[in-house]
Amino acid sequence: AQKVTQAQTEISVVEKEDVTLDCVYETRDTTYYLFWYKQPPSGELVFLIRRNSFDEQNEISGRYSWNFQKSTSSFNFTITASQVVDSAVYFCALSETSGSRLTFGEGTQLTVNP
Amino acid sequence: KAGVTQTPRYLIKTRGQQVTLSCSPISGHRSVSWYQQTPGQGLQFLFEYFSETQRNKGNFPGRFSGRQFSNSRSEMNVSTLELGDSALYLCASSWGTSTDAETQYFGPGTRLLVL
Numbered sequence: 001a002q003k004v005t006q007a008q009t010e011i012s013v014v015e016k017e018d019v020t021l022d023c024v025y026e027t028r029d030t031t032y033y034l035f036w037y038k039q040p041p042s043g044e045l046v047f048l049i050r051r052n053s054f055d056e057q058n059e060i061s062g063r064y065s066w067n068f069q070k071s072t073s074s075f076n077f078t079i080t081a082s083q084v085v086d087s088a089v090y091f092c093a094l095s096e097t098s099g100s101r102l103t104f105g106e107g108t109q110l111t112v113n114p
Numbered sequence: 115k116a117g118v119t120q121t122p123r124y125l126i127k128t129r130g131q132q133v134t135l136s137c138s139p140i141s142g143h144r145s146v147s148w149y150q151q152t153p154g155q156g157l158q159f160l161f162e163y164f165s166e167t168q169r170n171k172g173n174f175p176g177r178f179s180g181r182q183f184s185n186s187r188s189e190m191n192v193s194t195l196e197l198g199d200s201a202l203y204l205c206a207s208s209w210g211t212s213t214d215a216e217t218q219y220f221g222p223g224t225r226l227l228v229l
Contacts (some may be wrong), residue, residue: 033215043202045220052214091157095215100147100208101170102218104157 002027006105013082013112021077021108029053034068034075035093039082048075051075059077062103081106116141118207118221126227132193135224137205139186145169145210146188146217151202160203163188163211192226194212200228 003026013019025034036048049059051068059066063080079086089109093102119138129135139146147170148160159172163182180190186207192199202225206218 035217037220038215042222043204043225044202045206047217047219050215050217068166079211093157100145100162100206100216100227101159101172101208102149102157102206104158 002029002032002094002096002103004092004103004105006090006092008106008108009106010109010111012111013114015084016081017112018078018080019082019110019112021090021110023075023077023090023105025075025092025094027074027094027096029096031096033095035095036066036075036077037091037093039089039091039107041088048077048106079110082110083111084114086110087112118205118219120203120205120221120224122224123222124225124227126229127195128229129195129197132191133195133226135190135203135205135226136186137190137207137221139162139188139205139207140219143207143209145216145220146182146186146210147187147206147208147212148190149204149206150174151204151223152198154201157204193196195228197228199226201226 032053037045065078066079067076089107091107092105145164147162156209162170166182181208182188202223204223205221208218
């Protein structure tokens with residue numbers, strides 16, 4: 001069975017601080033995909049990144065970066081120089097090779113204070 | 115390109131009633147998945163439809179059902195509503211044709227309150 005754990009329920013930071021959101025996953029599949037989504041108060045899940053299990057390169061997109069470590073089954077997300085608009089719930093998710101079923105973590109509520 | 119749309123956005127029903135939610139995927143996407151989000155259980159997969167056929171199903175009772183039309187639009191139905199069905203119901207679409215896990219794009223959701 002697949003499982004995603006986001007141990008940090010809530011994080012509060014002051015604007016311009018860097019913040020890392022942790023994600024640990026469990027799967028018996030050798031090929032799998034990991035995702036991060038952002039959910040602002042409006043409710044819609046906004047796609048941020050998709051990564052397959054064979055690509056362990058870290059990725060940077062603007063202020064966002066992701067660290068994928070297969071050895072520790074982790075896929076952490078860092079926001080550099082956080083902004084108030086980054087305030088949202090962030091979800092990490094896992095999917096098998098085929099099929100569209102996403103297994104989500106519990107989510108981390110990030111609050112960035114001015 | 116228009117995103118995933120869901121109607122209605124808000125709904126209030128009473129126990130025992132039934133409800134139908136609608137989802138229109140991104141143009142060209144043929145796979146539509148439904149998820150339920152509650153404070154207690156988080157985000158849970160309900161089912162996926164592709165080419166008018168249910169391709170994948172989560173662990174929900176038979177009161178939850180869905181269908182997909184030839185234009186890929188999908189509806190989800192919940193019969194005999196229970197208080198615990200109060201949730202945000204999210205629809206997501208993807209191309210549906212790859213053997214790899216595709217990125218799913220989500221709609222704004224339908225907030226259902228059961229009284």
